[in-house]
Amino acid sequence: MKKLTLLEIAKAVGGELSNKEFENNTIDSITTDTRKIKKGDLFIPLKGDNFDGHNFIDKAFESGAYCSLSSEKIESEKPIIYVSDTRKALRDLAEYYLSLFDIPVVGITGSVGKTTTKDMIASVLTQKYNVLKTEGNFNNEIGLPLTVFNVTEDTEVVVLEMGMNSFGEIHNLSKIARPDIAVITNVGVSHIENLGSREGILKAKCEIFDYMKKDGTAVLNIDNDMLSTLEGKTEFKVLWYGVENKKDIYADNIVKNGIESISCDIHTASESFNVCIPIPGEHMVLNAISSTLVGKLLGLTTNEIKRGIEEFVPTKMRMAVTKTEKGTTIINDVYNANPVSMKSGIDVLSGASGETVCVLGDMFELGDYAEKMHYEVGEYASQKNIDKIICIGTISKAMYKGALDNGGNAFYFETQDEFIEKGIENLIKEGDTVLVKASRGLHFEKTVDKIQEVK
Structure with missing residues (x-):
């Protein structure tokens, strides 16, 4: 992090420094x-x-902190910067800090696929630039500012993922990032419980444009039924990508290579090239073409873009394929889940050889749509002829019913512990390919670990 004086920080956050004698002292790390x-x-x-x-302010000073923000009066000889709201001050300071650097910022949001898209865009841009990207789940009003503070004089591009649960959150993140390029992967049903409708979700995602640079570019998925309604209605430049619809950039000749990879031809305005994406799933094709578009906007060659896609390594617990000592293949996709990503995972599983098993848990934040959406996932797994459909969790009872009603070979467990105790050894056999997927809060990596332990 670049050094900041305490006076500089106080001005950036609209705060008051407890003692002016500290004004010119500096910090170079924030937590x-x-x-x-x-x-x-x-x-x-x-x-x-x-x-x-x-x-914990006293503890922070005892641990070596030099200065603290505070919205409460503190008796301390240490430097304190008083603000009305420390959470807002964190955002304001990140906004100021990023403004010190004249480098491109890519912002990414969407109901599904934003983390994988972020990682692939970063993989592409790394072929030419020194890239700082969002790590882990640092995509909210706390994590994004902390990511920004990692920008240094050596950083050439920043790639920031923007998540949200309600209106106004992406607006605040866009104010910090002020993206040159704003990518929306899609608008689905995630967080519909808080946002009321898909139209509400679209409105919340479009907050990413609130502080996009005036000469910035939006990169949008034309295949998404909600995003496509924006066509011809924006005041800023938009470039469209898709598979079903051939606009500014598109892909065709898609070839699935089992659960190992997927290949396609990508067509830009000036050229075409073939690429092999080292992660399975048709949804990965959309990630590849959006990454290509961002790469082109930032001056990469086709060879650099192709190499970045083909060297892509996903975030842990996202479509990670491993094999156990027993010979069971596990598709570990437990990082998160929603109806669209559940079906994408089932699509990948359906292309596997041998017996196929899906171990699926509850999907959160679906509100009044929860029962219907879970039922449809169970129905979909049956239609894809998955050999065993294992549903775990209170809400997933509807998923179990959806599978049974459509002729699926389905099994239900109330809890993950019940499945681990009674289901794993009986239902998962040598040579099976197993998809494990559920919402993040359920921590289904525990199930993955137990499957790996089975001898």
Whole structure:
């Protein structure tokens, strides 16, 4: 991180420094977690439903922090910058810090696929640039600012994932990032419980444009029924990508190579090329063509783009294929789940050789649509002729019913522990290919670990 003076920080966050004698002193690292404090850090205490970081300011100083923000009066000889809202101050400071660098910013959001798309775009851009990208789940109003603070003088491009649960969140993230390129992968049903409708989700995702640079470019999926409604209605430049619809860039001649990879031809305005994507699933083709479009916008050659796609390594627990000692193939896709990604995972599984087994858990934040959406996933798995459909969790009872009603060989367990205790050894056999997928909060990596342990 570039060094900032305390006066500079106070001005950026609209705060007041406790003692002017500290104005010219500097910090070069920022944290919100006292467990990660390093000597000389700026500590930003945040408040949540069940915690208040202000209770740990003394501990932060004891651990080596040099300065702290605070929205409460503190008796301390250490430098304190007083603000009205530490969470907003974190965002304001990140916005100021990123403005110090004249480098391209790529912002990415969407109901499905934003993390994989972010990682593939970064893989492509890394062929030419020194890229900083969002790591893990640092895609919210806390994680994105902390990512921004990792920008250095050596950073040439920033790739930022933007997640949200409700209106206004992506607006705030866009204000920090001010993207040159804004990518929306799709608009589905994730978070519909909070946003009310798919139209509401579209509105929330489009907040990414609120602070896009005036000469910026939106990169949108023309195949998505909601995003396509924006065609011809925007005041900014839009480039469209798709498979079903041939617009600015598209792909065809798609060849599935089992659960190992998928190949396609990508067509830009000026040329075409073939690429082998090292992760299975037709949805990966959309990721590849959006990454190609971003690469072209930032001046990469076709060879650089092709190499970036073919060298792509996904985030842990996203379509990760491994084989156990028993000879069982596991498709570990437990990072998260929604109806679209569930069906994409089932599509991949259906192309596997041998017996196919899906172990599926609840999908969260679907509100009044939950029962219907779970039923449809079970129905879909049956239609794809998955040999064993294992449904786990309270809401997944509807998934189990959807599978049974459509002739599926389905099994139901109330909890993950029940399946581990009673189901794994009986239902998963040598040579099976097993897809494991559920919402992040269920931590289905526990099931993956247990399947790997079976002798």
